[in-house]
Amino acid sequence: MTVSTEHGPEAGGGTSPEKLLTPVLSAFWDRPESWTLDTYREHEGYEGLRKALAMAPDELIAYVKDSGLRGRGGAGFPTGMKWQFIPQGDGKPHYLVVNADESEPGTCKDIPLLFANPHSLIEGIVIACYAIRSRHAFIYLRGEVVPVLRRVHEAVREAYDAGFLGRNILGSGLDVEVTVHAGAGAYICGEETALLDSLEGRRGQPRLRPPFPAVAGLYACPTVVNNVESIASVPAILHRGKEWFRSMGSEKSPGFTLYSLSGHVARPGQYEGPLGITLRQLLDMGGGMRQGRRLKFWTPGGSSTPMFTHEHLDVPLDYEGVAAAGSMLGTKALQCFDETTCVVRAVTRWTEFYAHESCGKCTPCREGTYWLVQLLHDIEAGKGVMEDLGKLNDIADNVNGKSFCALGDGAAAPIFSSLEYFRDEYEQHITGRGCPFDPAKSTAWAVPNLEVDA
Structure with missing residues (x-):
């Protein structure tokens, strides 16, 4: 695993790591x-x-x-x-x-x-x-x-x-x-x-x-x-x-922290920087997206936080900045996905995880995550209908804020945000009767690329 803490030469985009990393x-x-x-x-x-x-x-x-x-x-x-x-x-x-x-x-x-x-x-x-x-x-x-x-x-x-x-x-x-x-x-x-x-x-x-x-x-x-x-x-x-x-970070979110940069990036690893740094700056230091591809969507704090898109590259990664943009900083787990990735597939895999890890104590989470997985499976396989998108939103709403703990909220977050930013991709799965993405390309191993294309 790459541990990026050293002070190096100027990175792409003219940003000096020694001024950013702490x-x-x-x-x-x-x-x-x-x-x-x-x-x-x-x-x-x-x-x-x-x-x-x-x-x-x-x-x-x-x-x-x-x-x-x-x-x-x-x-x-x-x-x-x-x-x-x-x-x-x-x-x-x-x-x-x-x-x-x-x-x-x-x-x-x-x-x-x-x-x-x-x-x-x-x-x-x-x-x-x-x-x-x-x-x-x-x-x-x-x-x-x-x-x-x-x-x-x-x-x-x-x-x-x-x-x-x-x-x-x-x-x-x-x-x-x-x-x-x-x-x-x-x-x-x-x-x-x-x-x-x-x-x-x-x-x-x-x-x-x-x-x-x-x-x-x-x-x-x-x-x-x-x-x-x-x-x-x-x-x-x-x-x-x-x-x-x-002296580091922002007024309400001071200090240094560890950012986990992973996914389709050239140099994944731990980047310790001040709160308030942006994903664009971290990608500069991480060598950009793999094979010169473009960023499609990413999570600011792990899969339980609402996803962002390339339009959020300059959102300050502190508690206030991320919240103002509609998500949560969470654990600073920056998972980056390029344009070869199917959003529906990614959200389905996350939801399967939450359904499996639900402790079963409360009904909204236990039942809601199960039915979210069933709907997503149908949509991904090309068996869904347009009404399923409304059902997805309704079930996620019945889980969000109504569960015994925050696991339910985390399971609902990718559903809400993906429907907000990539509803057309869900519709494409339904009208096209299946996933239009090539899984071989989506799961290809990251290759170092020193140019930021984001």
């Missing part, structure tokens, strides 16, 4: 044994923790809140505010749970981060535990990624041996234990309350809220659930300062 989390991914404690400490590792321990917990929470750090897991909720919701003096144990169950189609940022730089997460965990007065943290990791699981276990062992985990950390009196838990591979466990149920040993299904996890989370105790990238970003903020963090 390698922080990925600054030394390409170094030998980047995942070890020795390498991490060579790059000022655990210095942020020392500064955090010199502050009072409430002062630390306020500092992270003032930095403007927002959750990197999809919703973009302010991290410091989430920490602030934990009630104090309640006599209950507090828990920190790190959501590393990265399952959103197209998203590939937390797993590479944990593989190449796991100590950034561990340092962030200790800082967060100190802030919320927690003595036990859990890392909920996808069980399929065994090499990452092994590497995280080894990093935790190194941290214990060096005194960064365990009792009396750095002589501060702080005790923090970390448990690494391997999930069994269910998309629904990316939803925070389903994750908590899974962590407690039950079937992963979303809980009714309220109560929210901040009041009654893991083991019915106050719990903060944060994304890997959110927690891993905290040490750099403490070490370099909140003003430094706010």
